[in-house]
Amino acid sequence: MSVAQSAPLVIDVTGINKHFGEKHVVKDLSLQVREGEIFGFLGPNGSGKTTSIRMLCGLLTPDSGHGTCLGLDVLRESTAIKRQVGYMTQKFSLWDDLTIAENLDFVARMFGMKNRRDVVDQALEELGLTTRRNQLAGTLSGGWKQRLALASCLLHHPKLLLLDEPTAGVDPKARRDFWEEIHRLSAAGITVLVSTHYMDEAERCHRLAYIAYGTLLALGTAEEVVASQGLHTREISGSGLLGLGESLRQLPGVDLVASFGATLHVSGKEEARLEASLQAVLQGTALKMAVVPASLEDAFIYLMQGSQDQFQG
Amino acid sequence: MTLFSHSFSFSRWIGILLKEFIQLKRDRLTFGMIVGIPIMQLVLFGYAINADPKHLPTAVVMADPGPFARSYVAAMQNSDYFKIVGSVDERQANDLLERGQVQFVVTFPPGFNRDLVRGKPPVLLVEADATDPMAANGAISVLNRLGAEVFAPDLPGLQRPSAPLIELRAHRRYNPEGLTFYNIVPGLMGVILTLTMVLMTGLAMTRERERGTFENLLATPATPLEVMTGKIVPYILIGLIQVTLILVAARWLFDVPMHGSLLLLYGVVLLFICANLTLGITFSSIARNQLQAMQMTIFFFMPSLLLSGFMFPFRGMPEWAQMIGNVLPLTHFLILVRGIMLKGNGIGMIWDQVWPILLFMGAVLAFGLKTFRRTLD
Numbered sequence: 001m002s003v004a005q006s007a008p009l010v011i012d013v014t015g016i017n018k019h020f021g022e023k024h025v026v027k028d029l030s031l032q033v034r035e036g037e038i039f040g041f042l043g044p045n046g047s048g049k050t051t052s053i054r055m056l057c058g059l060l061t062p063d064s065g066h067g068t069c070l071g072l073d074v075l076r077e078s079t080a081i082k083r084q085v086g087y088m089t090q091k092f093s094l095w096d097d098l099t100i101a102e103n104l105d106f107v108a109r110m111f112g113m114k115n116r117r118d119v120v121d122q123a124l125e126e127l128g129l130t131t132r133r134n135q136l137a138g139t140l141s142g143g144w145k146q147r148l149a150l151a152s153c154l155l156h157h158p159k160l161l162l163l164d165e166p167t168a169g170v171d172p173k174a175r176r177d178f179w180e181e182i183h184r185l186s187a188a189g190i191t192v193l194v195s196t197h198y199m200d201e202a203e204r205c206h207r208l209a210y211i212a213y214g215t216l217l218a219l220g221t222a223e224e225v226v227a228s229q230g231l232h233t234r235e236i237s238g239s240g241l242l243g244l245g246e247s248l249r250q251l252p253g254v255d256l257v258a259s260f261g262a263t264l265h266v267s268g269k270e271e272a273r274l275e276a277s278l279q280a281v282l283q284g285t286a287l288k289m290a291v292v293p294a295s296l297e298d299a300f301i302y303l304m305q306g307s308q309d310q311f312q313g
Numbered sequence: 314m315t316l317f318s319h320s321f322s323f324s325r326w327i328g329i330l331l332k333e334f335i336q337l338k339r340d341r342l343t344f345g346m347i348v349g350i351p352i353m354q355l356v357l358f359g360y361a362i363n364a365d366p367k368h369l370p371t372a373v374v375m376a377d378p379g380p381f382a383r384s385y386v387a388a389m390q391n392s393d394y395f396k397i398v399g400s401v402d403e404r405q406a407n408d409l410l411e412r413g414q415v416q417f418v419v420t421f422p423p424g425f426n427r428d429l430v431r432g433k434p435p436v437l438l439v440e441a442d443a444t445d446p447m448a449a450n451g452a453i454s455v456l457n458r459l460g461a462e463v464f465a466p467d468l469p470g471l472q473r474p475s476a477p478l479i480e481l482r483a484h485r486r487y488n489p490e491g492l493t494f495y496n497i498v499p500g501l502m503g504v505i506l507t508l509t510m511v512l513m514t515g516l517a518m519t520r521e522r523e524r525g526t527f528e529n530l531l532a533t534p535a536t537p538l539e540v541m542t543g544k545i546v547p548y549i550l551i552g553l554i555q556v557t558l559i560l561v562a563a564r565w566l567f568d569v570p571m572h573g574s575l576l577l578l579y580g581v582v583l584l585f586i587c588a589n590l591t592l593g594i595t596f597s598s599i600a601r602n603q604l605q606a607m608q609m610t611i612f613f614f615m616p617s618l619l620l621s622g623f624m625f626p627f628r629g630m631p632e633w634a635q636m637i638g639n640v641l642p643l644t645h646f647l648i649l650v651r652g653i654m655l656k657g658n659g660i661g662m663i664w665d666q667v668w669p670i671l672l673f674m675g676a677v678l679a680f681g682l683k684t685f686r687r688t689l690d
Contacts (some may be wrong), residue, residue, distance in 0.1 A: 059531055082534045093529040110533035 007034040010160055010191040011056060013067025013074060018051055018060065025051045027214040029065070033193060033207075038186050040205030041195035044304055048214040049195040050090060053162045056193070057087045070159055083111065086153030090164040092145045094152060096138025100129055103137050104152055111156035123151045143174035150181070161185065163194040167201065179204050199297045210300060212307035222296050229302055231256070231294040232271040234278055236264040238287040251277040256302045260295075267298050342608050349612070357619045357634075365451045366629025369416040371395040372406050379426030381464060385437075388463040389419070394452040406440075410486060411656050412665060413648050416442050416449065416628060419456075429464065434480045443485035444651040445496045448626035453483050487655040495570075498563045499650040500623045503643045505559065506552055506582070507589055507617050508610070513551070514593030515606035517544050523602050537682070545590045552586040553579070563654075572657030581649045584667065588642045588674040595681035617643045642670045 011033040018026040026048045033039045041049050054060040056069050058078025067074050072081050094103045104123055108116045124130045127147055140148060146166060153161065163182075167175045179201065182192055186206075194205065202208055203222050210218040210225065218225045236244070241264055245257045248266055253273025258265045268274035282289055337344060373386055389395040398415060406418040420438040428435035439456055441449040460479045488495045521527040530540060556579070563569040571578075592613065600606035618624060620634055621643040630638065638644045645666040652658035652666075 057532060059528070079534055079536075082532060085532075087532040089525065089528050089532075091525045093525045093527075095526050096524065107529075107533065110530075110535050112534070 005034075007036055009033065009068075010035050010037075011039075011067075011069050011193065013056070013069070014065060016052070016055060016062045016065035016067065016074075018048075018055060018063055020051075025214050026055070026062075029211075029214075029216055031209065031216070033191060035191055036186055036189050037191055037207060038182060038205045039191070039193045040202045040208040041193060041211065042197070042202055042208060042300065043195075043211040044307075047212045049211060050164055052211070053087070053164050053193065053195060056081075057085045057162050058082045059087070083156070084159050086156070086158035086161045088149050088153050088161070088163045088166050090168065092149060094137050094145075094149060096136065098137060099134045100124070100137055100140070100148060101133035103148070104155060107152045108155050113156060119155055123155055127151050143170050146170050146174065146178065150178070154185075159190060161190055161192045161194075163192065165195050165197065167196065167198065175201075199295075199300070202296055202300075210303050212304060215307070217303050217307060218299075226294050226296055226299045229294065229299045230269055231267040231298055231302060232269070232274055233265050233267040233292050233294040233298055234274065235260075235290045235292040236266060236278070236282070236287055237262065237290070238285075240285065240287065244287075248278075248281065251281065253277045256298060256305065258298060258301055260297075265292070265295070265298055267294055267302065342605050346608055346611070350615070353615060357616070361620060361630045361634035362625045366448050366626040367393045368396040369394060369448065369452055369628050370398045370414065371417040371419060372398055372409050372415045373400045374403055374406050374418060374420040375400050376423045377421055377425040377427075381426045381429050382421045385421075385459065385463050386419075388459050389456070392455050392459060394455045410440060410442055411652070411658060412662050413442060413444075413652060413656075414665075417452065429478065434478060436480045436482055438482050438484070440484045440486050443488040443491055444655045445622065445626055446485070446488060446491040446493055447496075448628060449485065450491070456483075457481055487651075494567050495655060496651065497623075498559070498567050498569050499654050500647050502556055502559045502582075502650060503585065503621070503646045504618060504623055505555055506586060506646075507643050508614055509555065510548060510552055510586055510589035511593040511596065511613060512607065512610045513548050514545065514590050515596040515600065515610055516603050517548070518594060518597030519600045519603045519606045522597075541594055541681075545587075545594065548590055548593075549583070549586055552590075553582065556582045569654065571654050573653035573659065577660055577663070578650065578653045581646070581653065581663065581667075584670055584674075585642055585646045585649075588670050588677070591674050591677045591681060595677050595684065598681060598684045617641050620644070622647050639669065640673065642673050645669050 009032050011031055014030040016026060016029040016031075017024070029048075029052055031052075041052070043049055051060065055062050055074065058069075058074070058081045061078070062075060065075075069081050070084050072084075074081065095106070098106065101120060101124060104120045105116060108119050113119055121130075124133050129135075129144075129148070137145070137148060150163075150166065161182075167178055170178070175198075182194070183204070186192055194201070196202060205222070207221055208219070208225050209216055218228055220228065241262070245259065245264055248254055248264070249257050253268045253270050253275075254266055254277060255269055256265075256267040258267075266274070266278060278289060337347075371389065375382060386397060390397050395417065398409075401409065403420070406415075406420070409415040410418055418440040420440070422436055422438065425435045425437075437456075437460075439453065441453060443449050460481070464478045485491055518527075521530060535543075560571075560578075564571065593610075596606050596609045596613075600609055616637060620630065620638040621627070621641050622638065623643065627635065627638060627644065649658075649663055649666045652662065
């Protein structure tokens with residue numbers, strides 16, 4: 001499930017920088033996203049994801065760099081970009097003290113839509129909120145707020161959707177429905193750039209970017225990102241795992257230890273040393289060891305550790 | 314009662330206390346208020362406000378420029394209550410009074426010197442701008458006393474101790490009965506507008522920012538001008554409704570006269586509302602939350618209330634306080650409203666007070682547009 005390489009570039013930026021005072025929040029960001037692609041944006045909190053998204057939709061002006069979004073200059077044509085972009089903020093940002101219908105109507109007005117009433121009615125219909133149209137938006141549950149927010153940024157038929165952690169605090173069923181909708185939109189040719197912390201969501205994206213401390217560290221499909229880290233992973237299972245993690249971490253050849261439910265994933269770049277170290281420890285215990293492919297999560301945690309070492313000393 | 318039972322932990326209590334102080338220290342504006350408000354009040358009430366104003370601008374109409382008249386004028390000047398701005402003719406004097414540029418016009422009638430020498434008390438006409446009755450009272454009582462003090466030494470032979478040497482005829486113009494609500498009701502209009510306009514717009518924008526909805530607004534193609542004006546206009550209407558309410562009450566409850574043009578009054582009100590809204594919007598683009606917007610409003614409202622001439626006579630304040638007062642739109646609005654309602658000022662007479670309001674608005678607008686964060690950075 002990936003997008004043809006011939007599809008035109010919707011986002012094409014290079015060397016984007018942003019400072020907030022002394023802080024260099026985004027460093028030399030270069031990003032290419034093709035039409036119809038679902039592009040995942042991952043990284044720890046405060047890594048510059050939100051700032052990057054805001055720069056792409058014209059809410060922030062980059063300090064330097066150049067590029068286009070929907071063929072429009074990100075530095076000079078932010079107003080035109082806004083018309084074709086749907087931006088869903090991290091926090092629910094519709095008006096709590098307006099009703100569902102009033103919120104949609106307001107957004108439709110802001111985008112200067114001519115057939116406003118029809119558009120709003122249709123959106124309500126699709127949401128299944130027609131009967132609740134006069135309910136205050138502030139009284140909706142988290143899942144419904146998220147659906148309403150998505151509907152409101154789709155009202156003006158944007159070509160590009162920028163979703164900033166759209167599923168934070170939403171239950172699994174609503175999350176699944178949400179992603180079904182994202183894929184449906186992608187199939188209809190809408191490009192989606194979505195930031196997330198969830199691995200299952202990351203795996204649903206066509207391509208991923210991993211950003212930490214303002215720097216883009218990895219880019220590609222989920223498989224490519226995992227492969228690029230060159231990790232070899234062993235899964236350790238059995239009784240007596242508790243407290244084992246800490247001691248394993250000190251061993252030569254072990255770069256990463258992560259708990260996965262009742263098992264431990266131990267990963268390292270050099271397979272021979274990893275294997276030797278683990279064999280020595282597990283000798284004579286009841287613990288079992290198996291070779292497993294490194295998961296996306298292993299790769300991300302490894303990336304995060306690496307970037308911490310690099311940027312925090 | 315278990316409020317102070319054995320479970321009261323002193324160290325826990327200290328923890329709460331410390332947390333409160335730390336938070337207070339972080340909240341710069343609140344901290345500023347804690348220190349700033351008492352100092353501001355102390356200075357304003359202690360130094361700036363004087364209910365017995367002196368150095369009131371006075372014009373003299375001299376129909377008989379003899380030596381006695383001149384020494385009387387000199388004595389007025391020396392009394393500290395009057396500041397003689399010049400000698401004018403009757404028509405000019407009236408104009409100065411209507412524009413509010415002088416507080417008094419003192420007219421020496423023809424034959425003033427002659428009558429005085431003959432022992433026939435001449436009539437000294439004092440016209441006072443009584444739109445603010447408090448400002449006029451002290452000075453008028455001084456004039457009564459002056460006669461005896463000035464002329465007694467020069468006219469020893471003619472002195473008849475029991476009778477007054479001159480007859481003082483005081484006209485309290487525009488408010489003959491010296492009713493304070495003639496002054497207060499129009500003034501309240503300005504005070505209420507200042508508070509509601511600055512506060513409501515200040516809150517309107519910061520509410521969006523505080524709730525995060527501002528980001529949504531910015532993500533739409535709406536321009537700063539659209540957002541700003543779109544948010545301002547509803548409050549202009551609210552302001553006009555408030556003014557109408559006050560005017561109706563002034564007419565029917567307090568019998569305050571309306572000598573000027575209602576249309577002109579509304580025009581002036583509109584200008585004043587706009588000036589205050591501009592300030593409110595600017596506050597809201599600086600304030601990070603609604604509380605800060607509220608605090609900024611209080612910082613502006615207090616001097617407006619005290620230094621504009623609403624609560625205390627403007628001319629009773631020292632020079633520096635008058636300078637601050639002259640920057641405030643309320644000061645000029647009060648003169649405008651009293652002028653139109655009580656004196657019947659026409660459109661030709663208001664420019665002196667209109668341009669300072671326009672200047673204030675322009676300066677605030679320029680600053681506001683600069684700080685209005687189109688983008689979130």
